[in-house]
Amino acid sequence: xxxxxxxxxxxxxxxxxxxxxxxxxxxxxxxxxxxxxxxxxxxxxxxxxxxxxxxxxxxxxxxxxxxxxxxxxxxxxxxxxxxxxxxxxxxxxxxxxxxxxxxxxxxxxxxxxxxxxxxxxxxxxxxxxxxxxxxxxxxxxxxxxxxxxxxxxxxxxxxxxxxxxxxxxxxxxxxxxxxxxxxxxxxxxxxxxxxxxxxxxxxxxxxxxxxxxxxxxxxxxxxxxxxxxxxxxxxxxxx
Amino acid sequence: xxxxxxxxxxxxxxxxxxxxxxxxxxxxxxxxxxxxxxxxxxxxxxxxxxxxxxxxxxxxxxxxxxxxxxxxxxxxxxxxxxxxxxxxxxxxxxxxxxxxxxxxxxxxxxxxxxxxxxxxxxxxxxxxxxxxxxxxxxxxxxxxxxxxxxxxxxxxxxxxxxxxxxxxxxxxxxxxxxxxxxxxxxxxxxxxxxxxxxxxxxxxxxxxxxxxxxxxxxxxxxxxxxxxxxxxxxxxxxx
Numbered sequence: 443x444x445x446x447x448x449x450x451x452x453x454x455x456x457x458x459x460x461x462x463x464x465x466x467x468x469x470x471x472x473x474x475x476x477x478x479x480x481x482x483x484x485x486x487x488x489x490x491x492x493x494x495x496x497x498x499x500x501x502x503x504x505x506x507x508x509x510x511x512x513x514x515x516x517x518x519x520x521x522x523x524x525x526x527x528x529x530x531x532x533x534x535x536x537x538x539x540x541x542x543x544x545x546x547x548x549x550x551x552x553x554x555x556x557x558x559x560x561x562x563x564x565x566x567x568x569x570x571x572x573x574x575x576x577x578x579x580x581x582x583x584x585x586x587x588x589x590x591x592x593x594x595x596x597x598x599x600x601x602x603x604x605x606x607x608x609x610x611x612x613x614x615x616x617x618x619x620x621x622x623x624x625x626x627x628x629x630x631x632x633x634x635x636x637x638x639x640x641x642x643x644x645x646x647x648x649x650x651x652x653x654x655x656x657x658x659x660x661x662x663x664x665x666x667x668x669x670x671x672x673x674x675x676x677x678x679x680x681x
Numbered sequence: 682x683x684x685x686x687x688x689x690x691x692x693x694x695x696x697x698x699x700x701x702x703x704x705x706x707x708x709x710x711x712x713x714x715x716x717x718x719x720x721x722x723x724x725x726x727x728x729x730x731x732x733x734x735x736x737x738x739x740x741x742x743x744x745x746x747x748x749x750x751x752x753x754x755x756x757x758x759x760x761x762x763x764x765x766x767x768x769x770x771x772x773x774x775x776x777x778x779x780x781x782x783x784x785x786x787x788x789x790x791x792x793x794x795x796x797x798x799x800x801x802x803x804x805x806x807x808x809x810x811x812x813x814x815x816x817x818x819x820x821x822x823x824x825x826x827x828x829x830x831x832x833x834x835x836x837x838x839x840x841x842x843x844x845x846x847x848x849x850x851x852x853x854x855x856x857x858x859x860x861x862x863x864x865x866x867x868x869x870x871x872x873x874x875x876x877x878x879x880x881x882x883x884x885x886x887x888x889x890x891x892x893x894x895x896x897x898x899x900x901x902x903x904x905x906x907x908x909x910x911x912x913x914x915x916x917x918x919x920x
Contacts, residue, residue: 455884458720459853459901460710462886467725471699481697483732486706486723489884493722516865517885518872548865558868593887614698626755626787629797633757645694645728646756647701648832662698 445611445664448474448507449483451497453522454592457486457512466511466590466597473601478610478664479507489513494525502529502587507608509601512592514581516558523582526589527566537565540580547578573603612664617673621680622656624648631679632659639672641665684850684903685745687713688722690736692751692761693831696725705750705829705836712840717849717903718746728752733764741768741826746847748840751831753820755797762821765828766805776804779819786817812842851903856912860919861895863887870918871898878911880904 450470456462467484474481482505487493494513501508513522527534540563548555562579565571572581572588574596581590581600590600621628625648636644642663649656659680661672689709695701706723713720721744726732733752740747752761766773779802787794801818804810811820811827813835820829820839829839860867864887875883881902888895898919900911 455882456886458710458723460707460714461855461899463707468699468702471697475699482727484697484725488721515887517868518875519884556865559865616700626795626798629756636757643694645758647695648754660700
């Protein structure tokens, strides 16, 4: 049985304008690979209701899990929760458990739990809260969609809470060999090896370090013994 | 007239597995913003023919320009050029001008211009070559799609050649104000300001540096005078 599949939908004008460099996609990719879930697609869309709804509905129909990043804060440009509710066709309200969590948090901080902060307790009907150990305002899971914060430390903390609840498959393993030869020199032999191991995925990534051209050859799969067998042949090829 | 729109399609298993962190999306976002083209969407898909074709056709129908990154090298996992040809329904052949460029390059280097290297001269019918000042193997433009290398230095060099040929609009300008207050404290006033300047885009980005919580408030638009006017009001609000 193939591993479960996932996508990430990164939401935010600041990524597409180049102001901020996204790091959540890369973090999620690494964690999912370790957990045996295949990250199969990533998308970035702006803070636009219709664009979020359309992308979310496409992704949640296509993959086992969808993770979203961004747009769940207290300000006017935080529109993700409403877009998720619209995508699922459910209502969104200030939920009592989320209100209580946030009320206690701002009481402890001696800050007013004002209308803007209360926005962060707006949760679509039927969702389960995702714990936010950093700044309390929760994420949520609705169906196969996990809605998380854009701030990387909070995204990462939320993911650490969600991931153990998801059934993973076999972790995707990889081994790599660095050769000081260009891709064009090794391509033919490497293609033959890939053809001999159709159950593995093989990729080549050229580099140029201090004027030395070379290639990192990467073999990926879920069966460690098969990867070992392929690596042994690869190492002999380019010894 | 709104600025032209663009999307980027990043192609590569190595991005989705977490092995490599993409940097081309962020670089493109910054360059397009300067050039007055709006980066409206980004997608990452694996090295899979059908997935590339489907995503490419969706994006080229939706936006004025599509940039692709990755998968145009000499190895068996480099399948982008074939997928682009399939998406457009055109043939792909070893093109004479690309063959001549590469032959001369490998002759100079004293390396055989073998079958794998000749693969990099396979160009879909009707395309225009994109110059590669780093390693010669060209990218290409077909219709509104600009097909470029995944290696960041080469992607950036190709983009530097392509961008001046594209008609841009007004550069997207931005100014930002850093306030040592949480988002929940400034949200109401900031939303009112955003409502008063519907021609501008305003976003807030929380930070936590050395235990200090604060927010970067960013105002974006194409009219410098309007941004100045909004910033003046913003600065008074949080003085």
